[in-house]
Amino acid sequence: MILKWTNFKFPFWTILLFFTFSGFAITQNKTQDSLSYYIENKDYLKGLKYSREKSKFYLENKDYKKYCDVSLKKADIYFMLNDNQKSFETLFKALKIAEEHNITKSRMEILEDIGHRYASIRNYDKAKNYYYKSLSIGRKNKLINQNSFIYQRLFKVHIMTNSDSAFYYMEKIMKSAKELNDPNELAFSYNNYYSYYITNQKYHLARKYLDSSMYYSEKSNNIRQICTALSNLGYHYLVVEKNYKKGIEQYLKSLAINPKDTISQEVGDTYLNLSYGYEMVGDYKNAIDYMNKYFHVNETIYEDNIKRAISDVETKYKIEKIENENKEKQRLLEEKQKNNQKIILIFIALFAFSTILFYFFYQNLRLKQKNKFIEFDRQIKQNIINATIDGQEIERKNIATILHDSISALLSSAGLHLSAYSANNPTEHSEEIQKTRAILKEAHDNVRDLSHELIPPLLAKFGIFHALQDLCEKNSNSILQFEYSSYVPQGKRYNEEFEMRVYFIIAELFNNIMKHSKASKAYITLEENGDQLLITIEDDGKGFDTSKELSSDGFGLTQIKSRIKHLKGSITINSKINAGTLIYIKIQISKA
Incomplete structure (x- = not known):
């Protein structure tokens, strides 16, 4: 079957603007910490687990500002995993907390992030609404300046909707870039001009600003900016100048500069443009290969039921807010x-x-x-x-x-x-x-x-952390998998009796999981917090009603509680029927 390009709407505007925006929104106003490290290294599963633990910790300690900060990053992870529904749920929950406790800066950041999520699914009316709410709070409380990124986001939604306001924000962004005299900001701003004039079919002016964007991108040595300029140049060759070979060359350079990026929207659009270019030069094999790559990238990004699910979340949030009032x-x-x-x-x-x-x-x-x-x-x-x-x-x-x-x-x-x-x-x-x-x-x-x-020999010779890792490996099988995570420095040892007592507490809890939970996965996480050892044990099993079970503990659970109390610690058990079990243990460390 030969693909006919007349059957597709060519997505050049998507390339021009999405190359400009991707990446910046994720890192804006985010401080470097453990969660940022997971995001930077694309270790999203650990990032989600870490953010879940931190969110609970901050809520328990009523540190609502840090809870909102973690929620923003957690929403970023869901967004990068293409789970838009959970991303929105996380943001609206954080917005409710920020409003209840009057955390102005967090409200501004969350509203802007919600606007960005709506823009990413092309719901530009709602995106504008949330952007303007964020901008209003920022101006009123003097929390934004001339080069705040929200102006670039407003430029995007206005140009995507053919609004006259796009020119206003484009000029505002360029003025700030010239005042800063930063090559990266200038490349960014000149790319806006190219997007604006190519949209209005003023090709001579567009090419002029494209050359400026390319110059400052190379001067800034910013990989993303260079990819943006190369993609726009490839577009110009393909559509305006009809020089398909040069267009293909620019897109291939863009892919070669950032080879680690293989599943983003930008890469998917680049594959689509390469497919078009190869078809126009008669290389149908490469055209079909890149079209298949485009379909592979895009098949999980946009789904028809996302907007409906998000609308339900927002409606629920508004109803809950009115009911609370x-x-x-x-x-x-x-x-x-x-x-x-x-x-x-x-x-x-x-x-x-x-x-x-x-x-x-x-x-x-x-x-x-x-x-x-x-x-x-x-x-x-x-x-x-x-x-x-x-x-x-x-x-x-x-x-x-x-x-x-x-x-x-x-x-x-x-x-x-x-x-x-x-x-x-x-x-x-x-x-x-x-x-x-x-x-x-x-x-x-x-x-x-x-x-x-x-007494396991690993416990005596190498300590509790090696012994617990070995315990997870020994008890894992095709039915039940134990996953072990430790944030304690490798090689750390404690008092021998302390390690032995903690080991047998965890071993008894593992035994309960294997006997009663009917779980397929279980997790154990260890972390030091000052002079305390924090232990989290979680499974996805059948769970139980804590109000009934905990009032009549078996002798095993009673012994576990007594052991923990004897170690000057505490235990919290959260469980629901068919929703797994989560156990938090805090123990005073007895060091060697």
């Missing part, structure tokens, strides 16, 4: 009515107050005494459990030592004596001797395995 008004009205009722009741209560005062005082005294007895009883039980646990761990260590150093050595010695006897008497009772040797070897192996089960 109505609830607040209703709450204030009810509170006022209750206050009036309280005044009347106070006068009535004064007559009976003197009589019941002594009664309440007496009941309160009895309750305090009862609570003291309950607390004293609880402390005794806790001490018994802790003593039992300590005894179990000491006994476990002693048994492992005896098995390894004494019984195992005796079995080895018996085997050596038997070998020596067999060597001196080769024909005497050879069959019985071989059976005896086999029995000794089996006993030696069983003793060794039991010793290792009691």
Whole structure:
């Protein structure tokens, strides 16, 4: 089948503007931290996991500004993974937090990012709406300046909608670039002029500004700017000058400059233009190859149901906001009515107050005494459990030592004596001797395995982190996969008893996952925070109702809680039916 280009709308304007915008929006106003590192290295899965943990941490500690900052980066990751729905959900949730706590700068940044997301799916009316909201907040609170990137984004949406305002923002951006005298900014601005004049079919002026854009792009040594200029030059050769070979040459240079980029919208559009160029020179094989590459890149980027899903999210956000406002008004009205009722009741209560005062005082005294007895009883039980646990761990260590150093050595010695006897008497009772040797070897192996089960050798020799990684690998199979992550410096060691106790706590939790969760994946993450060790264990299993299960813990979970409390730590269990289980553990570190 021969592809006919008359069946396609050639996407040159997409190339001109998307090459200009990609990348800048992601890094704007983002400080360098661990999450930025994951984004920069395109390790998006770790980035999402890290951002989820940090978001929960900041919400728990009521650090709403940092929560909003993490949400912006989290939305960036979803956007780069082409999950626009989750990107929007993250931004609208952060916007709600920023509005509730009056975080002005975060509101401005989030509104601008929402506008950028709408622009990316070509919903330019909504993009303008959110851009202008962000611009209004920024100007009112003096949070933006002449070279703020929002002006470039406004230029984009206006030129894409053939609005006369595009010229205004184009001039504004150029004025700022000339004041800064930065080659990168100048290349950026001249590219805007090229986009504007080529859109209005003023080809002579467009080529003039294209040459300027190419000059400053090379001077800035910015790979993205050079790719933009080369792509625009390739377009000019293909469409305006009909010089298809030179057009192909420019697009191939653009791909060669940034070979790591293989799945972005810009690369997809470049493939489409190369396919067109090769068809025009009669090279149909390359034309079809690049068309197939274009389809491969584009097939996951835009889907028909994205706009509908995003519209549902926005509607839900607006409804929730209105409902919350109505609830607040209703709450204030009810509170006022209750206050009036309280005044009347106070006068009535004064007559009976003197009589019941002594009664309440007496009941309160009895309750305090009862609570003291309950607390004293609880402390005794806790001490018994802790003593039992300590005894179990000491006994476990002693048994492992005896098995390894004494019984195992005796079995080895018996085997050596038997070998020596067999060597001196080769024909005497050879069959019985071989059976005896086999029995000794089996006993030696069983003793060794039991010793290792009691105290893993990796734990004693190399520490808890190597032991836990080995535990994940040993327990992983085709049904259940354990994934291990550690942000603690490699080679770090703690107190031997501390490592042993933490190891058996985690091993018991792993055992619960394998027995009860019916999960296919489980994750463990370790991180140091000052003098605390933070442990996160998560699975995608069947979960459980924590309100029912945790009120009647089994002995295993009770022991785990007691062990953690004995280590001056805490445990939090979050789970829902059919939604997996998430466990957070904080333990005071006992260093070597």
